[in-house]
Structure formats: C-alpha cells, structure tokens
Amino acid sequence: MTENTATAGSITGRYVTAIDHVGIAVPDFDAAVQWHRDHLGLVLAHEEVNEEQGVREGMLSPAGTAFGTDTAIQILAPLNDDCAIAKFIARSGPGLQQLAYRVTDVEALSAELRQAGVRLLYDAPRHGTADSRINFIHPKDGGGVLIELVEPAAAAH
Incomplete structure (x- = not known):
C-alpha cells in the first residue's frame, strides 16, 4: 500500500508543490509552437530569450x-x-529534455539535497x-532524468 501524502519532514512535503513544466528541446522554436497549436490547441502563454x-523559450498551455x-x-x-540545448539536440536529437518541479524555496531544497549527497548543476540558483x-x-x-527545480518569481524571497 502506498501513501498518498508526503510524510512529515520529507523534502517533498516541505518544498515540492507541483509539476511546473516538461521541457522539450527543438531546433526550430516557431515550428514547434505552431505544431502544438495546430495539433493540440495549446497557446503560447509566455516567451522570452534567456541569454x-x-x-x-516559450511556455505552452491549454x-x-x-x-x-x-x-x-x-x-x-x-x-x-555552444549552449546546453544545442548539445542535447546534437547528442540525443530533439525531444524531452527535462522535468521541472515547482518548489517553494529552491535554496533551502538545494541545501537539503546536497546534504543528502545529491549533485546539483549550479552552486547557487540561477535566473529562469x-x-x-x-x-x-x-x-x-x-534516475536518468534532468530534474529542474523552479521557484516562481512570486514565491521568491
């Protein structure tokens, strides 16, 4: 029998609130957005360039x-x-690149994960x-998955 709620004191119970997004690496942004719009009815809810x-990058939603x-x-x-996404596409082809969890405090969670021996890509949180x-x-x-931890701007301290 599995428990449906996080146990008291668990990392998940204190920080992770939702699946934020699934990242898909593509060579052509506009073509990918159009495909998702035309075939699945998704709309481009947010777009930006992250130098x-x-x-x-763009976020698609129903x-x-x-x-x-x-x-x-x-x-x-x-x-x-030279960017990580280009290298991913060159190595693996276009496709699912990451799973992102929405969290309440990326710094505190990162510290706890490091204490548990989990490797993180950055020493300090970066702009997303x-x-x-x-x-x-x-x-x-x-587990073989690139996992992103996302603390939305509204939740940032």
Missing part, C-alpha cells in the same frame, strides 16, 4: 489557462551551437523563465 542559458497556474510544456530552442529561480538535479542522481 545566460542560450535559449529561446487555451484559457493562466500562465504559471497549471503544468506547462516548455519549448527550448538553442540560440547558438519569467524571473523564476532555478537549479537542476544531475541526471545521474535523478
């Missing part, structure tokens, strides 16, 4: 859904051949979509 990450309230599909297209603060759990410590 630090080297990507053009029509009528407010950005940041439900799980989104993130489209990630490289700005240059819509002024969020982010960090990533190394895929080797995330």
Whole structure:
C-alpha cells in the first residue's frame, strides 16, 4: 500500500508543490509552437530569450489557462551551437529534455539535497523563465532524468 501524502519532514512535503513544466528541446522554436497549436490547441502563454542559458523559450498551455497556474510544456530552442540545448539536440536529437518541479524555496531544497549527497548543476540558483529561480538535479542522481527545480518569481524571497 502506498501513501498518498508526503510524510512529515520529507523534502517533498516541505518544498515540492507541483509539476511546473516538461521541457522539450527543438531546433526550430516557431515550428514547434505552431505544431502544438495546430495539433493540440495549446497557446503560447509566455516567451522570452534567456541569454545566460542560450535559449529561446516559450511556455505552452491549454487555451484559457493562466500562465504559471497549471503544468506547462516548455519549448527550448538553442540560440547558438555552444549552449546546453544545442548539445542535447546534437547528442540525443530533439525531444524531452527535462522535468521541472515547482518548489517553494529552491535554496533551502538545494541545501537539503546536497546534504543528502545529491549533485546539483549550479552552486547557487540561477535566473529562469519569467524571473523564476532555478537549479537542476544531475541526471545521474535523478534516475536518468534532468530534474529542474523552479521557484516562481512570486514565491521568491
């Protein structure tokens, strides 16, 4: 029998509030957005260029859904051949690149994960979509999945 709620004191119970988004790496941003619009009815709810990450990114949601309230599909297209997304596409082809969890405090969670021996990609949180603060759990410590931790701007201290 599995428990439906996090146990008191668990990391999940204190920090993780939802699946924030699923990131898809693509070579052509506009074509990917159009495909999701034309075939699935998703709308581009937010778009930006993140120079630090080297990507053009957009958040897709079902029509009528407010950005940041439900799980989104993130489209990630490289700005240059040296960014992580370009390297991912070169190595694995376009496709699912990450799973992101919405968290209440990315710094505190990162500290607890490090204490538990979990490797993170950044020493300190970085700027993410819509002024969020982010960090990533190394895929080797995330069961083969690149896991992003997202603290939305509204929740940032």
